[in-house]
Amino acid sequence: MSKSTVALSAVVTLAAATAPALNCSVASIAAFLPTNATVFYAEHYDKGANFTPPISLNYGLTSIPTGVSAYEVPVAGCVAQANITLPNNTQHSVGMVLPDDWNGRFMAVGNGEFSGSIGWSSILNTMWYGFASFSTDTGHEGNNGSFGYHNEAALTNWGWRAMHNAVVNGKAVTEGYYNQEISYSYYRGCSAGGKQGFKEVQMFPDDFDGVIAGAPAWWMTHQQLWNVLTAIWNLPETADYHVTDDQMSAVAAEVLRQCDPQDGVEDNILQNPLGCVLNLQTLSCSNTTNATTCLTPPQIRTVEKLFSPWIEANDTFVFPGYTLGTEMGAPTIDADFVTYIQYMLQIGGDWTWEDWNADLVQLSDRLNPGNATADDFDISPYYKKGGKLLQYHGYSDPSIATASSIYLRNRIEETLAPQGIPLDDFYRFFLIPGMEHCTSTPSDQGAPWYMNGDSQAGSLEGTVFGVPGYNDSTHDLILAMVDWVENDKAPDFLIPTRYNNDTPADGVAIQRPICPYPSLAKYNGSGDVTLPENWYCGTLY
Numbered sequence: 001m002s003k004s005t006v007a008l009s010a011v012v013t014l015a016a017a018t019a020p021a022l023n024c025s026v027a028s029i030a031a032f033l034p035t036n037a038t039v040f041y042a043e044h045y046d047k048g049a050n051f052t053p054p055i056s057l058n059y060g061l062t063s064i065p066t067g068v069s070a071y072e073v074p075v076a077g078c079v080a081q082a083n084i085t086l087p088n089n090t091q092h093s094v095g096m097v098l099p100d101d102w103n104g105r106f107m108a109v110g111n112g113e114f115s116g117s118i119g120w121s122s123i124l125n126t127m128w129y130g131f132a133s134f135s136t137d138t139g140h141e142g143n144n145g146s147f148g149y150h151n152e153a154a155l156t157n158w159g160w161r162a163m164h165n166a167v168v169n170g171k172a173v174t175e176g177y178y179n180q181e182i183s184y185s186y187y188r189g190c191s192a193g194g195k196q197g198f199k200e201v202q203m204f205p206d207d208f209d210g211v212i213a214g215a216p217a218w219w220m221t222h223q224q225l226w227n228v229l230t231a232i233w234n235l236p237e238t239a240d241y242h243v244t245d246d247q248m249s250a251v252a253a254e255v256l257r258q259c260d261p262q263d264g265v266e267d268n269i270l271q272n273p274l275g276c277v278l279n280l281q282t283l284s285c286s287n288t289t290n291a292t293t294c295l296t297p298p299q300i301r302t303v304e305k306l307f308s309p310w311i312e313a314n315d316t317f318v319f320p321g322y323t324l325g326t327e328m329g330a331p332t333i334d335a336d337f338v339t340y341i342q343y344m345l346q347i348g349g350d351w352t353w354e355d356w357n358a359d360l361v362q363l364s365d366r367l368n369p370g371n372a373t374a375d376d377f378d379i380s381p382y383y384k385k386g387g388k389l390l391q392y393h394g395y396s397d398p399s400i401a402t403a404s405s406i407y408l409r410n411r412i413e414e415t416l417a418p419q420g421i422p423l424d425d426f427y428r429f430f431l432i433p434g435m436e437h438c439t440s441t442p443s444d445q446g447a448p449w450y451m452n453g454d455s456q457a458g459s460l461e462g463t464v465f466g467v468p469g470y471n472d473s474t475h476d477l478i479l480a481m482v483d484w485v486e487n488d489k490a491p492d493f494l495i496p497t498r499y500n501n502d503t504p505a506d507g508v509a510i511q512r513p514i515c516p517y518p519s520l521a522k523y524n525g526s527g528d529v530t531l532p533e534n535w536y537c538g539t540l541y
């Protein structure tokens, strides 16, 4: 960094004055839950032991391609799972990890996509720091929207109720188990989990002191439709406007070729894709001889639509388009996303993409299934109680349009500014050039992305906790938030890392600061572009 040296501020460990005798048992956990809760197991694990969630209680995990995995327990502690009753004869399942060497802090984590499984890997990841960590399956098992058909209670559980309930009960278990008050409470989530974080900030500002919300799927009512519509724009496959994966790969390569130098540094990383002027005509079949990847005029218009906002009648802005540098491939129908229209919008399983009608936007807005959309932009109560909120989004996100995060941030600013609330004091938003959805980077960009945000550790080789080699508040999102909340050290910049071969043992390939929006990292003009000290947080003009 050009102006300030990277200060590694130690995170204070809040240890109990006298260590209480911890009792990891079904009875001891049940004692701090509502009487109608069911604790299935509570077992103590040594550091490094393997925990495998029982399949019978974690059926939702099987919808993840990897199936039910064994997870390494990073520090000695108690692992438990309980079902807790929710209104209208519904319930949700909550996973909990309680380290012996507790740091005094509480952590809840979010889910992905349609949720439907406990985030075991995430709570074990945060357990490593010493947090008592909790995750809910949000009240259903399995990662699609079919659970919501004619089931308003289940939709509400998914939309917000299960998470808040997990926080309330998780705090009770934590304080009971340790016989000590929680010092600070935190949240970490990405994707659906980013949305859950914003929902908590909006509805229950007292739940957390610090919320880390990545790539938030906050505009559920519109984004779910956009996920399907972008595929419909490319159908049927026999249409003259249909583009193939090979053609989209050529588009990605051309975007990189044209946009990389436009940010001033030819390093294969799109530092400012929103500032790129792209000329797609270079890929036109009349301008290139590559018959398999060149684009006809109708195909060029399909690509243009993908990178443009979705606008409906009467100039209604519905959802932003993809950011340049997002290698989304040729859009295809994802059956899981179709279940939003079929079952969450209560239309039924016979609906197919050929039934698409723009009236779905009004239907989705009217139903707002589960009240899941996090669009209460007045988060002043969270500011007034002293909460901190860190939002981040990869610039190359093929799942949730990056610009939807910018839109959210700007709506919040224009809601809070008239109230005289200085945004930077409690809410900062970081765009991450070259990062995909929550984690990883396109191979042709190779941008730094790892900060131990939610789900990131799973993208590295081996079982990884923290940020190997860089366990400090500049490189680690969780430590950054702890430092902000507890030491009032706001993150003026963060430094994500990319390891060689995504393997920490192979060393660091590149690090570069990311900056609070609207500032961005700029190159000093000399020195190795892969080193963070040769960049600074600046402005475009």
Ligand SMILES: [Ca+2]
Pocket (backbone or CB within 6 Å): 259, 260, 261, 263, 264, 265, 266, 267, 268, 269, 270, 271
């Ligand atoms: Ca560049």
